[in-house]
Amino acid sequence: MANETIKRDVVIIGSGPAGLTAAIYTARASLKPLLIDAPADAHKQTTPGGQLMITTDVENYPGFSKGIQGPELMEEFRRQAERFGTEFMETWITEVDLSERPFQLYTESQTISTETLIIASGASAKWLGIPGEAKVPNGFGGNGVSACATCDGPLPAFRNRTLVVVGGGDTAMEEATFLTRYAAKVYVVHRRDKLRASKIMQEKAFRNEKIEFIWNTAVQEILGSQEEGVTAVRLRNLQTGDEQIFPCSGVFVAIGHKPNTDLFKGQLDMDEVGYLKTSGHSTATDVPGVFAAGDVQDSVYRQAITAAGTGCMAAIDAERFLDHLPVAMPSGEEITDEGEHVTADHKAIITPDGHMIPNQEPQVEI
Numbered sequence: 001m002a003n004e005t006i007k008r009d010v011v012i013i014g015s016g017p018a019g020l021t022a023a024i025y026t027a028r029a030s031l032k033p034l035l036i037d038a039p040a041d042a043h044k045q046t047t048p049g050g051q052l053m054i055t056t057d058v059e060n061y062p063g064f065s066k067g068i069q070g071p072e073l074m075e076e077f078r079r080q081a082e083r084f085g086t087e088f089m090e091t092w093i094t095e096v097d098l099s100e101r102p103f104q105l106y107t108e109s110q111t112i113s114t115e116t117l118i119i120a121s122g123a124s125a126k127w128l129g130i131p132g133e134a135k136v137p138n139g140f141g142g143n144g145v146s147a148c149a150t151c152d153g154p155l156p157a158f159r160n161r162t163l164v165v166v167g168g169g170d171t172a173m174e175e176a177t178f179l180t181r182y183a184a185k186v187y188v189v190h191r192r193d194k195l196r197a198s199k200i201m202q203e204k205a206f207r208n209e210k211i212e213f214i215w216n217t218a219v220q221e222i223l224g225s226q227e228e229g230v231t232a233v234r235l236r237n238l239q240t241g242d243e244q245i246f247p248c249s250g251v252f253v254a255i256g257h258k259p260n261t262d263l264f265k266g267q268l269d270m271d272e273v274g275y276l277k278t279s280g281h282s283t284a285t286d287v288p289g290v291f292a293a294g295d296v297q298d299s300v301y302r303q304a305i306t307a308a309g310t311g312c313m314a315a316i317d318a319e320r321f322l323d324h325l326p327v328a329m330p331s332g333e334e335i336t337d338e339g340e341h342v343t344a345d346h347k348a349i350i351t352p353d354g355h356m357i358p359n360q361e362p363q364v365e366i
């Protein structure tokens with residue numbers, strides 16, 4: 001159990017683009033942030049630096065006209081955060097208590113007490129767990145296997161090629177439709193004989209001449225070589241048991257994402273999948289002083305640049321909160337760290353002891 005207590009004004013969980021951007025901003029604001037990230041663990045698929053550590057070319061992060069390798073980009077983020085004095089700690093946060101401030105975070109051997117918390121723990125793509133899927137050099141992850149069409153679809157290795165998308169939900173339809181911009185043909189492999197995707201997404205995919213469906217089928221293995229990348233998949237028909245080697249140049253696994261929010265269940269408001277709910281006008285969660293940035297609160301865009309953008313927002317929100325300035329909450333109200341509420345219509349301020357003060361200039365009578 002915890003035996004050392006560390007006190008901070010700002011703690012950030014996660015060293016992906018969101019967490020490191022929040023660190024750059026809060027460190028420059030002299031708030032001496034402590035950034036905590038899970039250590040590298042092959043089994044849990046974690047690497048300090050987040051999801052971009054498992055990819056190769058990043059071609060869409062602004063400022064790098066020739067593209068940059070994912071790990072190199074994250075190294076630059078980290079150096080920039082270090083330059084302004086961010087303190088790093090490599091450990092798992094195993095439990096949190098957000099019932100009152102300062103919030104308590106627990107690791108295996110420490111208690112961390114903090115006035116504000118920026119959650120940037122990201123999301124993890126769900127994988128199939130089949131041979132050939134692991135990251136290079138153990139498989140073709142980053143060399144023909146991806147979980148992000150927006151990120152990797154435009155890469156030369158996938159242009160005018162035959163690609164396989166695995167899944168039957170909205171994500172799979174979206175990925176398949178997007179990939180037809182570049183691919184010669186996209187085959188959607190689905191375990192069942194009908195899709196889970198919304199009607200509109202299904203119809204869009206059915207109408208697309210470049211998309212074909214392979215029903216009642218599972219991908220058993222991804223085949224290829226490190227020189228050529230992916231060359232085929234081994235498919236198994238789940239009704240007949242028949243297997244076939246199906247040639248293709250890329251596999252996009254699109255069976256969903258899981259936000260890393262188990263820690264916060266019952267303490268923060270989240271949607272049915274587990275994405276943290278934030279204000280929309282700020283990165284505030286429903287607990288004053290707790291902010292969320294990046295993929296952990298974004299089921300729609302899930303890009304490095306949007307994660308970095310919300311990381312910047314979370315840092316500015318935390319800074320405002322520590323300066324006793326009001327921050328917009330998911331309810332539409334604004335709240336200060338002293339517990340003052342500005343009503344959503346901005347017409348009144350409610351003090352911590354329940355007094356209501358009009359928040360309008362008195363009308364001047366002429």
Ligand SMILES: Cc1cc2nc3c(=O)[nH]c(=O)nc-3n(C[C@H](O)[C@H](O)[C@H](O)COP(=O)(O)OP(=O)(O)OC[C@H]3O[C@@H](n4cnc5c(N)ncnc54)[C@H](O)[C@@H]3O)c2cc1C
Pocket residue numbers: 013014015016017018019036037038046047048049050051052054055057058059060061091092093094120121122123124125146147148151152260263293294295296302303304305307
């Ligand atoms: C294969 C792949 C390729 C991609 N390519 C691109 C691309 O080309 N361009 C692009 O814009 N986007 C790309 N993306 C998407 C991009 O990586 C994500 O949108 C971005 O990394 C999200 O950043 P984040 O900071 O929110 O979280 P993440 O990058 O997910 O980082 C979160 C960090 O928090 C840590 N963490 C989680 N829980 C805990 C805990 N309890 N205690 C301590 N630490 C914890 C995790 O270990 C992780 O390091 C790609 C994604 C993948 C998977």
